[in-house]
Amino acid sequence: MQELSQTAFLVAATLKVLAVFAGVMGVVALLTLLERRIAAFIQDRLGPNRVGPFGILQPVADGLKNFLKEETMPATAAQPYFLLGPLLSLVPALVTFAVIPFASPLPTPWGVVDMIVADVPIGILYILALSSLAVYGVVMGGWASNNKYSFLGGLRASAQMVSYEVALGLSVVVVLIVAGNVTLTEMVWRQQQMGLWFAFPLSLAFILFVISAFAETNRLPFDMPEAESELVGGFHTEYSGMKYAMYPMAEYAHMLTSSALMATLFFGGWDIPFWRGDDAFRHEGIWIQGFDGEGSPVPAVLAWWKTILTFGSFAVKTSFFILLYMWVRWTVPRFRYDQIMQLGWKVLLPTALAYVMVVAVTVLSLDTVGVPYGFVWGAILTMVSALCTAVFLWVVDRGRILSGAAYGLRERYRIQARTLGREAVTPFGVGGSGTTA
Amino acid sequence: MPPKVKVVRRPEPERTSYLRATLKGMALTFRHLVNPNKVTIQYPEERPVLSPRWRGTHRMEVHADGRPKCVACGLCPTVCPANCIRLVGGEDDQGNRYPVVYEIDEFRCIFCGMCQEVCPVEAIHVGVDYENAEYTRDRFVYDLDRLMEQDHPTALLWDPSDPRSE
Numbered sequence: 001m002q003e004l005s006q007t008a009f010l011v012a013a014t015l016k017v018l019a020v021f022a023g024v025m026g027v028v029a030l031l032t033l034l035e036r037r038i039a040a041f042i043q044d045r046l047g048p049n050r051v052g053p054f055g056i057l058q059p060v061a062d063g064l065k066n067f068l069k070e071e072t073m074p075a076t077a078a079q080p081y082f083l084l085g086p087l088l089s090l091v092p093a094l095v096t097f098a099v100i101p102f103a104s105p106l107p108t109p110w111g112v113v114d115m116i117v118a119d120v121p122i123g124i125l126y127i128l129a130l131s132s133l134a135v136y137g138v139v140m141g142g143w144a145s146n147n148k149y150s151f152l153g154g155l156r157a158s159a160q161m162v163s164y165e166v167a168l169g170l171s172v173v174v175v176l177i178v179a180g181n182v183t184l185t186e187m188v189w190r191q192q193q194m195g196l197w198f199a200f201p202l203s204l205a206f207i208l209f210v211i212s213a214f215a216e217t218n219r220l221p222f223d224m225p226e227a228e229s230e231l232v233g234g235f236h237t238e239y240s241g242m243k244y245a246m247y248p249m250a251e252y253a254h255m256l257t258s259s260a261l262m263a264t265l266f267f268g269g270w271d272i273p274f275w276r277g278d279d280a281f282r283h284e285g286i287w288i289q290g291f292d293g294e295g296s297p298v299p300a301v302l303a304w305w306k307t308i309l310t311f312g313s314f315a316v317k318t319s320f321f322i323l324l325y326m327w328v329r330w331t332v333p334r335f336r337y338d339q340i341m342q343l344g345w346k347v348l349l350p351t352a353l354a355y356v357m358v359v360a361v362t363v364l365s366l367d368t369v370g371v372p373y374g375f376v377w378g379a380i381l382t383m384v385s386a387l388c389t390a391v392f393l394w395v396v397d398r399g400r401i402l403s404g405a406a407y408g409l410r411e412r413y414r415i416q417a418r419t420l421g422r423e424a425v426t427p428f429g430v431g432g433s434g435t436t437a
Numbered sequence: 438m439p440p441k442v443k444v445v446r447r448p449e450p451e452r453t454s455y456l457r458a459t460l461k462g463m464a465l466t467f468r469h470l471v472n473p474n475k476v477t478i479q480y481p482e483e484r485p486v487l488s489p490r491w492r493g494t495h496r497m498e499v500h501a502d503g504r505p506k507c508v509a510c511g512l513c514p515t516v517c518p519a520n521c522i523r524l525v526g527g528e529d530d531q532g533n534r535y536p537v538v539y540e541i542d543e544f545r546c547i548f549c550g551m552c553q554e555v556c557p558v559e560a561i562h563v564g565v566d567y568e569n570a571e572y573t574r575d576r577f578v579y580d581l582d583r584l585m586e587q588d589h590p591t592a593l594l595w596d597p598s599d600p601r602s603e
Contacts, residue, residue, distance in 0.1 A: 041470045046477040331466040332459060397456045 004111035012113045017098075020117050024097050024256060029059035031252040035326050042330040062245075069241040074145060077238065081144035086239065086246035089137025092130045093253035099126050100260050101185050103270050103311035104280050105287060107302040112287060115270070115307060116185060123183035124172055127261065128165075131216065134254065135161040138218070138225055141247070142235035153234030156337060157225035160215055163344035164222075168212035170352035174205040174359045175265050178381070188269035189281035193290060194378040197273075199266040201381035204355050204389045206266045208348055210324075213258040215344065217251060220329040224337060259321035260314075267317045270310035278306050351392055358388055489593045492550045492563040495541050495579065496587035505585055506560035509534045513552035513561055521545035522552060539581040543569060550594050562591035 004012060033048065033055060040047025049055040073079065103115035120126055135158055142154020175198055179187040191197050199206045215222040226234035236247045263269060272278045279289045280300040289300040335343070362384045371377050478485050487493075498506045509526030525538035550563045566589035571577055 038470065040477075041472075041475075042466045044469055044472065044474070044476050046475050046479070327463065327466060327470070331462045393456060397454050 004113065008108075008110040012108075012110075013117070016113075016115075016117050020097060020102075021094070024094060024253060027256055028249055028252040029063070030056075031256065031322065032062065032248065033058045034322075035252075035329075038323070038326045039330055042327075066242045066245040071241040071243060072238070074147070074238050076146040078144040078146065081140045082238075083243070085137050085141030085144060086243050086250070087137070088140060089134055089250040090246045090253065092133040092137075093250045093257060096127045096130050096257045097253075097260065099123050099184055100257070100264055101188055101269055102260070102314050103307045104278050105282075105302055106304060106307040112302060114185070114282070115311070119183065119185055121183055123181075123185075124176070124187075124265075125182055127257075128169060128172065131254070131257070132161070132165055134250065137247075137250065138235050141239065142225070145235070145238035147238050149231045149233070150235050150237045153225045153227065153231050153237070156227075157218065157235060160218075160222060160224050160340055160344070163341060164212040164215035164348070167208055167344060167348035167352045168216055170349070170356055171205040171208040171212065172265070173356050174202050174352075177356070177359055177363055178202060184264050184269070185281070187265060188271060189279070190373075191268045192271050192276075192279040192281075193373065195375045196378035196382065197266060197268040197271070201378045201385055202266065202359065203382070203385045204351070204392055205359075205385075206262075207389065207392070208352050208355070209266065210262060211343075211348060213262065214325070214328070215340070217254040217258055217325075219251070219255065219325055221332040221335050222340060223334060224340060227334065229334075255322060255325050256318070259318045259325065262321045263314060263317035269317075270314040272310060272313045277301065278310050347396060355388055358384065487565050487567070489565065489590075490596060491565045491567075492548045492592050492594075493566040494543065494564050494569045494587060494589065495546075495552070495584055496562050496564045496589065496591060497539070497581065497584035498560050498562065498591075499585050505536060505539070505581060506558050507536045507539060507556075508558055508560070509536045509539075510557060512555045512557065516551045516555045518549060518551065519545045519547045536581060539584065541579045541584065543577045543579060544574070550592060553592065554594055564589045564591050566590075 036058075037047040037049075037055065047055065048058045051057040051061045073082070098117040099120055101114070101116040101119070105112045105114045107113075138157040138161075139154045142150040142152075142157065145151070175187065176182060178198065178201065179190045181187070181190075187198075194201070214220075218225050224234075226236070228234070231237070236244055239247065270278075276289065280287050280302060282288075283297055286297070287300040287302060288297040290298050292298055359381070362381055366377055366380060371380070500506060509524060511524060511526065514520075514522040514524045521542040521544075523538060523540040523542075524536055526534055527537040528534050548563060553559075553562045556562075561584075564587060566587070569577075
């Protein structure tokens, strides 16, 4: 299997860019429909099913409507930033997909084409860098609208996204420790070699990552920037027409990317479970499936049908997480703002920090003892992580942290006051029977 | 405390399992997600089954020879709480009273059905019908001809299965 020539590389890269861009845009359009359908099903309705079979053309109708609508421009808005907001929010959401591998390499007569738009060596760092740019779109839109609701939405967005970026980054650090590299292709490969997806040996990191990703994409229960019930429409109150439509598009593109990222980082990417035949990694210029007992590489057997199968596997995993996003959205109500900040800074950040240390120590001791990287290595890490996860869930579970600020203490004073039949004197002031708590 | 008040003790936050509660919620929404019994009625193809007591668009009963049954007694405009019936009575050569003008403004009507209840000759009725959308507002004032043209079933103002009604 020869290397791609310069021309073949250019052609392949162009085709991949076009295919992935079209694919992502198409999926984003369908996600808007899927969300409405799932919302409807959960509420025992049917949802939009009139435009085309099963309503599949509804996104087209929506897009047409948005193009034909009037583009309002608030008189007091800061025009350039107001226009820049939606763009700045959509573009990072779309470009992050470039470094996610979505199938096993495809052998062609001109050489092997790896199924990733750009296998850049900085991999996950590129994603973290660009996805954190998305907050500027929201903040800029909220600020430039010159509207108090938009302003509050943008303000909350910046605080929330900056806070959860920390926990998100730290949970990725754990993956990096185990994978030993930042490229996503190598992370997939390391999971294939371990025979265990990182969701098991790094279970707590997975939980933290899912929670932070929900916050980063501004999805319920963390949709503070939008918060229809209290902020009208949040940061996009003043937007209309296609400018408005770009915000939901960005949100769904973010959802798609972070679902793909969850699948790649923690569920083996395009790996098909219990089957070594699909494993492939570029090792010193050749595609290998793994190493035999003596440590010499076994060449990978690539085939077009394996590419299709692995793409299917990737699609199934990604759609599972997208469904999880929507399922959670229609189950869990929104957090209060202070609860979000508490969860981010007082729970997720220390947990992630401690977990990074635990994993680092475990990995270091495993390597010192000389356990070879593989299933046993992963199993030991799985047990350590399971313990950490159990402790984390036990602490978080009982409403010690997630209930409101000092809720428990105030409630105790209230009960005490009622039993004694007099006014409660609390550290929060003299508060009648305490019902204002 | 009155004897019939049930006091529900709210569990203390420290004793509530938040994860279990969330998972229960997720299970509930999932059951609804896969539940095939949806409440949506696919309107133009499917129609809701209306109660025989449904009070909708009015209709005027007619005699076999095509005259309206109305005798222009004036009870329905009197009883109408929304004041939506306009009636001008007349008398023919034999001394029979008949409505010269009989108009119902369906916009003002509150569909209480009192016109049907009060009518001594069972002429005006509210009907088991709801599809009365129009393109202009003036089309909502039904004149006598239009009321006589209506062919939907008339409403029962009582429940035939309930002996205490009527």
